[in-house]
Amino acid sequence: GAVVSQHPSRVICKSGTSVKIECRSLDFQATTMFWYRQFPKKSLMLMATSNEGSKATYEQGVEKDKFLINHASLTLSTLTVTSAHPEDSSFYICSAPGLAGGVADTQYFGPGTRLTVL
Amino acid sequence: GIQVEQSPPDLILQEGANSTLRCNFSDSVNNLQWFHQNPWGQLINLFYIPSGTKQNGRLSATTVATERYSLLYISSSQTTDSGVYFCAVAYSGNTPLVFGKGTRLSVIA
Numbered sequence: 722g723a724v725v726s727q728h729p730s731r732v733i734c735k736s737g738t739s740v741k742i743e744c745r746s747l748d749f750q751a752t753t754m755f756w757y758r759q760f761p762k763k764s765l766m767l768m769a770t771s772n773e774g775s776k777a778t779y780e781q782g783v784e785k786d787k788f789l790i791n792h793a794s795l796t797l798s799t800l801t802v803t804s805a806h807p808e809d810s811s812f813y814i815c816s817a818p819g820l821a822g823g824v825a826d827t828q829y830f831g832p833g834t835r836l837t838v839l
Numbered sequence: 840g841i842q843v844e845q846s847p848p849d850l851i852l853q854e855g856a857n858s859t860l861r862c863n864f865s866d867s868v869n870n871l872q873w874f875h876q877n878p879w880g881q882l883i884n885l886f887y888i889p890s891g892t893k894q895n896g897r898l899s900a901t902t903v904a905t906e907r908y909s910l911l912y913i914s915s916s917q918t919t920d921s922g923v924y925f926c927a928v929a930y931s932g933n934t935p936l937v938f939g940k941g942t943r944l945s946v947i948a
Contacts, residue, residue: 755935755936759880763940764941765927765938766938767935767937814882816935818933819932826887826932827870827884827887828870828872828929828932828936830874830881830882833881833882
């Protein structure tokens with residue numbers, strides 16, 4: 722099946738610094754990728770949709786200037802958490818839709834990035 | 840937007856028991872997936888099942904799209920089945936998944 726990777730898997734940073742998380746589709750192209758956030762013992766919540774070659778679309782309540790998304794190629798989307806604060810500590814997961822017969826169906830998820838802001 | 844409800848929220852099973860997890864959703868969808876989230880947070884894709892029935896080993900799933908629900912069956916449960924099971928739906932493969940709150944399963948020896 723299709724594989725999505727994320728890097729880093731875990732990051733600890735000081736308050737006020739910026740952190741970049743990479744999401745790659747390893748064996749397929751993805752014009753669209755999705756970024757989710759999961760707080761402890763909670764479900765996954767969509768943050769934004771990353772579109773190759775155009776601006777990302779953000780969910781209500783997600784600050785686009787704080788969570789910068791760049792879909793640089795058909796296999797790479799990055800999420801940068803700018804000026805991170807402790808309340809940004811969370812588990813960030815990306816996904817990309819795979820294709821079957823040219824039609825997007827199953828979504829494949831990366832392994833996630835655990836961000837801890839001190 | 841689409842609402843997804845999962846039940847039960849928590850489930851404790853003795854090893855070897857069977858269980859059924861339920862997912863209700865509020866709108867017609869063309870994508871429904873079941874996931875198992877392991878202790879490290881990785882989402883393991885169990886089934887892509889917008890309709891019909893599928894089986895994979897001790898797991899099987901059925902989605903009745905016209906009645907907007909899906910069921911995940913776990914037979915002969917093992918301790919390694921423990922974790923959180925999520926149901927997620929989307930209008931299409933290219934739209935984001937909306938997740939339920941999950942069922943937290945604990946299988947005890």
